[in-house]
Amino acid sequence: MAIVDLFCFLLFCHLVLILSAGYGNGHQDCPHSFTCGNLGTFHYPFTKAEKPDCGLLAIHDCDNPHQHRKMIQLELNGKGIVLIGVAQQNAISILDEDFHKRLQQNPCGTLKNNYSLPSPFSSLYSIHIKFNVTLFKCKQSLKMKPPTHYFNHPCPEYDYDIYYDSLPTPNSKEAHSLFSSCSVIQISTKDLTDTNDILSFVSAEMVLQVVLSNDCDQCYNHRGGQCRLDANQKFYCKEAPKNKSKILKLVLVLGLVTAVTIALLLVMVMIYHTRWKQKQNPTNQQIKIFLERQGPLQTKRYDYSEIKKVTNSFRNKLGQGGFGSVYKGKLPDGRYVAVKILSELKDNGEDFINEVATISRTSHINIVNLLGFCCEGSKRALVYEFMSNGSLEKFIFEENVGKTDRQLDCQTIYHIAVGVARGLEYLHQGCNTRILHFDIKPHNILLDENFNPKISDFGLAKICTRKESMISIFGARGTAGYIAPEVFSRNFGAVSHKSDVYSYGMMILEMAGRRKNIKTEVNRSSEIYFPDWIYNCLESNEELGLQNIRNESDDKLVRKMTIVGLWCIQTHPSTRPAISKVLEMLGSKVELLQIPPKPFLSSPPTSPVHLSYETL
Ligand SMILES: *[C@@H]1O[C@H](CO)[C@@H](O)[C@H](O)[C@H]1NC(C)=O
Numbered sequence: 001m002a003i004v005d006l007f008c009f010l011l012f013c014h015l016v017l018i019l020s021a022g023y024g025n026g027h028q029d030c031p032h033s034f035t036c037g038n039l040g041t042f043h044y045p046f047t048k049a050e051k052p053d054c055g056l057l058a059i060h061d062c063d064n065p066h067q068h069r070k071m072i073q074l075e076l077n078g079k080g081i082v083l084i085g086v087a088q089q090n091a092i093s094i095l096d097e098d099f100h101k102r103l104q105q106n107p108c109g110t111l112k113n114n115y116s117l118p119s120p121f122s123s124l125y126s127i128h129i130k131f132n133v134t135l136f137k138c139k140q141s142l143k144m145k146p147p148t149h150y151f152n153h154p155c156p157e158y159d160y161d162i163y164y165d166s167l168p169t170p171n172s173k174e175a176h177s178l179f180s181s182c183s184v185i186q187i188s189t190k191d192l193t194d195t196n197d198i199l200s201f202v203s204a205e206m207v208l209q210v211v212l213s214n215d216c217d218q219c220y221n222h223r224g225g226q227c228r229l230d231a232n233q234k235f236y237c238k239e240a241p242k243n244k245s246k247i248l249k250l251v252l253v254l255g256l257v258t259a260v261t262i263a264l265l266l267v268m269v270m271i272y273h274t275r276w277k278q279k280q281n282p283t284n285q286q287i288k289i290f291l292e293r294q295g296p297l298q299t300k301r302y303d304y305s306e307i308k309k310v311t312n313s314f315r316n317k318l319g320q321g322g323f324g325s326v327y328k329g330k331l332p333d334g335r336y337v338a339v340k341i342l343s344e345l346k347d348n349g350e351d352f353i354n355e356v357a358t359i360s361r362t363s364h365i366n367i368v369n370l371l372g373f374c375c376e377g378s379k380r381a382l383v384y385e386f387m388s389n390g391s392l393e394k395f396i397f398e399e400n401v402g403k404t405d406r407q408l409d410c411q412t413i414y415h416i417a418v419g420v421a422r423g424l425e426y427l428h429q430g431c432n433t434r435i436l437h438f439d440i441k442p443h444n445i446l447l448d449e450n451f452n453p454k455i456s457d458f459g460l461a462k463i464c465t466r467k468e469s470m471i472s473i474f475g476a477r478g479t480a481g482y483i484a485p486e487v488f489s490r491n492f493g494a495v496s497h498k499s500d501v502y503s504y505g506m507m508i509l510e511m512a513g514r515r516k517n518i519k520t521e522v523n524r525s526s527e528i529y530f531p532d533w534i535y536n537c538l539e540s541n542e543e544l545g546l547q548n549i550r551n552e553s554d555d556k557l558v559r560k561m562t563i564v565g566l567w568c569i570q571t572h573p574s575t576r577p578a579i580s581k582v583l584e585m586l587g588s589k590v591e592l593l594q595i596p597p598k599p600f601l602s603s604p605p606t607s608p609v610h611l612s613y614e615t616l
Pocket residue numbers: 127128129130131132186187
């Protein structure tokens with residue numbers, strides 16, 4: 001379509017160029033060459049008789065189909081000579097019929113006089129017989145007999161003999177001394193090879209070469225003018241008017257066409273390049289449509305250079321997650337943000353945009369807020385609101401607790417558990433598209449300055465290949481991971497929102513079960529399964545001996561979380577409560593809660609299980 005148009009335009013430009021080039025040579029209205037009957041193509045100085053000003057020698061009847069004999073006029077008022085054809089650009093073959101007739105009838109008489117070529121009617125050119133032979137007409141009383149390579153033809157009735165040199169390259173010096181008393185005749189020849197009879201090669205058919213005078217040659221061939229003689233027969237060159245500006249125009253047209261061609265080529269290259277780029281990435285159109293659909297949402301698209309600026313060239317790394325690195329950044333308006341640079345992408349950009357659309361449609365106090373994204377080339381980044389207290393992980397794992405300046409009390413832990421459940425409930429039911437997280441773990445729970453939890457990192461499993469899935473299965477402390485059994489083995493049932501419930505349950509058990517002295521109480525090598533241990537404690541109504549339990553109400557909260565957690569990690573998805581039920585349980589009195597059956601799995605698998613997120 002557009003390319004065809006472009007091509008046509010280029011073609012047009014070149015046509016214009018060619019036409020203007022033909023027009024610009026100064027011989028206005030005169031053809032560069034012309035054909036005459038079937039005699040061939042003629043050039044200057046020949047011209048059709050109809051256009052006498054276009055050449056020096058006129059040919060008649062070129063365009064007359066009824067006249068097969070095309071005549072050339074070699075003398076001003078002389079007879080026409082029959083044209084036989086064109087030999088070279090400036091040479092023609094002619095037949096002098098009169099001479100021919102006389103040669104046939106009386107050769108000796110005909111050769112009595114020099115063959116006289118018609119004399120040119122101007123000094124602008126000269127005519128030569130191209131293939132001529134020199135004959136010597138000598139009195140019979142020639143003193144010295146010529147050598148044998150000279151043939152002779154006696155003309156008894158005229159009292160002379162005619163000699164000619166049969167050698168292909170006659171020696172003019174020798175001839176000059178031999179025939180000094182003879183007269184010289186130059187005459188056209190057909191063929192010198194196989195004859196000793198003069199008459200068989202003298203020919204009335206001859207090739208005439210027209211040679212321009214130097215002036216005329218300069219004028220016509222170099223200055224593009226026409227050769228003319230003024231009233232005093234003085235030469236002048238009639239140049240095309242404004243010839244110089246024509247040349248200038250030609251140069252301009254040439255330059256313009258070249259420039260336009262180059263510009264168009266560049267445009268084409270650019271179009272191809274962007275098309276190629278757009279094939280690699282979601283089209284800008286797609287992103288635009290997506291952004292339009294978002295309406296006044298604050299999801300903003302960032303250039304990669306902006307991302308770099310916001311993160312101060314990725315100076316402040318907050319952490320490394322399964323999907324990439326997270327950097328702290330500051331928006332131009334002063335807000336702090338967490339910028340997640342995604343790595344290990346498996347998407348073509350489309351999935352990314354779809355996920356961004358999904359994520360940005362979520363809006364809940366317990367869901368981390370997506371402020372913007374970057375999708376440029378192979379670069380993908382997500383810009384989240386900054387959570388000043390980081391991830392929950394560092395508050396509940398023993399080895400991290402020492403690093404934080406604040407210990408979370410039971411009330412806060414409980415508040416976080418409820419908040420995460422609310423966020424999950426929203427993801428499962430509250431937003432228009434049901435979102436399954438599949439990666440609930442302390443790592444992905446972020447805490448704001450008031451320790452309100454916000455769920456992050458959902459929707460990314462689809463667009464990233466994850467390196468660290470094993471960490472999710474086997475918790476950092478040798479506890480079971482957070483991933484529901486059905487996720488890595490379909491024998492346990494279908495993957496569903498109950499899989500998130502499982503992860504949630506495992507997480508609140510972790511949160512509730514921060515033991516005071518993990519190293520002495522639990523022997524890692526014996527691989528005591530944490531849920532088993534906590535279940536046993538619960539069943540025997542033993543004191544849990546957990547950290548930070550200062551009073552009865554703390555103990556009640558921890559018990560409640562433990563019971564709910566154990567319900568959540570039931571092996572069969574159907575026995576797990578939905579997340580809304582979880583919220584109900586967390587809100588009710590601990591005395592009213594039923595102790596769940598002991599979880600079926602007594603120990604997590606010890607060999608790594610390979611998870612494939614593609615099957616989700
Ligand atoms: C004969 O041929 C020679 C060489 O081509 C040329 O210079 C000369 O002018 C010719 N003679 C005539 C009468 O045209």
